[in-house]
Amino acid sequence: MTWYLIRRVGQSIAVVIGVMILTFILLHMEPGSVARSVLGLKATPARVAIFDSLYGLNKPLYQQFLIYVKQLFQGNLGVSYQLQQPVSTLIAERLPRDAILLGLSTLLALVIGVPTGIYQALRHNRLADDLLAGTWFTLYSAPDFMEALLLIALLCVQLHILPPAFPGGITSVAGLFANWPALILPVVVLSINSVAGFSQYVRSTALQTLAEDHIRVARAKGLSERLVLTRHVLRNSLLPVITILGLALPDIVAGAVIVESIFNFPGMGLLFWQSALAHDFPVMLGGTLIIGVATVLGNLAADVAYRVVDPRIRYGGA
């Protein structure tokens, strides 16, 4: 296991560096002038020259890359051209809020999806299974934005039960919780699709598990149904959920651009989207780097979690 982890960490570092180089090259292959994009129509040659000099864009590409790497090792992700703020500050403000938003939605999806999946497996091919599956797939097939808009129309505009958007000025996690009613709808909308995924994965695995010999043995030995479910079925059914959770880590870092837009939640997704439109290279590079790191960490964490959940799993001959 130790060697496996060392090897995986090494691979992960190589992947992150590769992603960084590729992103840097791709971004600089974009047509057009960054300075004009940021300064707008009044970008005179003099202003473009000042801008390019300020951000080192007048240097050869390889020099720009080396400077970027050097800055990275100093913990500096650069300064946003558009927002005129350090990228690390922008990410540090948004990431915790996105982690809360997407973490809560994932948690809600787990709390609903896992028991529902087990229940559906137990009621396999009966009315309850069909109804639940139908409900999940109906919601799963609807786009996030439609669900969000319809919920806003119903609960906020018509019934005035919940606020439709976050108030401005919430830049801390504490502020987020202080405005908890505004969290409800985005968390619900983000969790809808995940519930379907979790429940159907768990249902599928639980069906296989329920058919296995050790479950029959457990029941034959007189183990209560509750213990059979929690000790044997649930534990085995969680393996695919771990995969999904591992893959979810980069999603949490990348944010949820549509939900953030609709609910006035200035998070990572909106930051990256707006920076992409504005040719704001430092933000895009910083974001890609963070997402790359989150992806490899997520996969690594999933691998470790497999071993914890199922000790039979062995890595690298360990």
Added chain:
Amino acid sequence: MSPREPQANAVLGWGRKQAVVRIRYSLAVTVTALALAGAVAACSGTTAKIGAGSAVKGQPVRGGTVTVAEPSGASPNDVFPLSPSTNSNGYNINLTMGEWPSLVYVGDGATSVVNPQESLYSSLTWSDDDSVITIVLKPWTWSDGVPITARDFTFVYNLLKANYNDWEYYTPGLFPADVTRVVTPNSHTVVIDLNRSYNPAFYTDDVLYYVPLLPQHAWDKTSPTGKVGNYDETTAGATAVWNFLQKQGSDMATFATSPLWQVVDGPWKLAQFQSDGYYAWVPNNNYSGPDKPVLSKVIFTPFTTDDAEMDTLRSGTSLTVAPLPLNDVGQTGALEHEGYAVVSVPTAGVAEIVPNLYNPVNGPLLRQLYVRQALEYLINRQQIVSDAFHGYADPGNGPVPITYGQQWASPLEKAGGPYSYAPTKAVALLTAHGWKVAPNGTDTCQRPGTGASDCGAGVAAGEKLQFQLLYSSGSAYIDQMNAAIQTSEAQAGIQIVLKAEPFNTLVATTGTCNAQSHPNSTCSWQLQQFGWQPYSLDPSGAGLFNTDAIDNYGGYSSPEMNQLIDETEYGSNPSGFYAYEDYAAEQLPWLWLPNPSYVYVYKGNLAGFVPASPFDFTLNPEVWYYVKPAS
């Protein structure tokens, strides 16, 4: 998180029940959709006619908080009033204007004029030859009680003189580059010698309008802990002060806490600022001006999208003032039901399609005046105003809007401009210049040559009359306008190909093109429509249509135009402005388009919000106050 990938595995468990379940899904979808669609339908509003607003009546209430919605992308990010040239965020002025107003205040009720009562000067006089300005400052004070003096003006002047190339609002050749000397005969008088005569109205309205006074006694320093001195009096010192203030001005975390920014001369002080653009003003209790704030707080709160703002308005929450996107004008009835009043205010600017006269393919076509005339004749501006902009737009009869400044609009423009919609005239023009007109097809040149009845210089036989129109994506009403233009141009066989891209992509990939420089890399665009060009109070053509002007993107050049613009900028003939305006309207350096107005909603118990001019609109909450309903 959105784990869509596992779906393929999950559905494997359907088995033989799949068909039955599908029907159930359909039912579920239908029922859900019907229920929610019903909710949406119940929410849809009705359109009410919007006017200039009406005065709110009732007993005034002291105090209260007003919350103003900032439209998407309108968050400021720099608090130093002299923003650097590398920061093009036009919304910074919204943050700073209430704290450090300009020497010249523009806007008096709904009228777009200089407002001497609100301005920082008590007199502003010009020498007989219009080359020397004498400004006498009012005996007002800074928020810390220190008097505002002529030294504060020389501080600003010294900073700009040493750093004007790095000032966002610097226009080449104008203030401070055109100043030969500044003297201060006494503590409240400034005399500015200029290097030439100017039209006083132009200089006051369009140049001094951008100059605030700044507190020398608090800001003339080079580090946060350094002492205040007279560093600005040397070029090196002025640059050091400039660099220090620029750095502090971009540090969002300290906008509301830095002692620097707490010294103001406007009616408001910054009490709170968050990095997402949320900020709050509280009254400057030492404000010397005539309109002391009545409200106790004004909050500006950002929105990520127009829809998020509309949902907030419709849900009856705490927004007091908000811009209403034109796409949502249909919601005004519902908003009025929520207790809002609606007002439209004209935009100070001109909307246009810029023809690239030096496009390598069809630049020669666009250099023909008759082609530009035909294009303009085929733009049904009235229809665009009524259909795409719901009636809330300037008609765009020429370079000067007729809705925001009647004093500037010439009789020709007021009468509809030289090119009212007339497809038959367009067809006649093209036919008379050797084109085979193919309505709803594509015209072709049949008589190449440079004669009066030929297609014109550089236009080959068989050449087609077709253009690509690049425009900024993201607004449904702009899509609608351009689709209407495409359709109406086709009536005379002019084919318009529409291409929409994000604004930043457009400006990054297109450049200014003229006779001297039109590289293929940035001059392949043919027609571009990026929005509208803002005007200062005096809607001068300087910087727009004179040869090689900063905003003359399409390369238009005419000695006569240059001369007429110079007359408005430097001359003293009052009729010179109309001469310029009519000539520009006729020559079509740009194709004129309707320009949408601002539409705002405000709570029905907020007085003072209207009337408002386009120049101080939403920037003057010192005249707002709540009222109790009259009993």
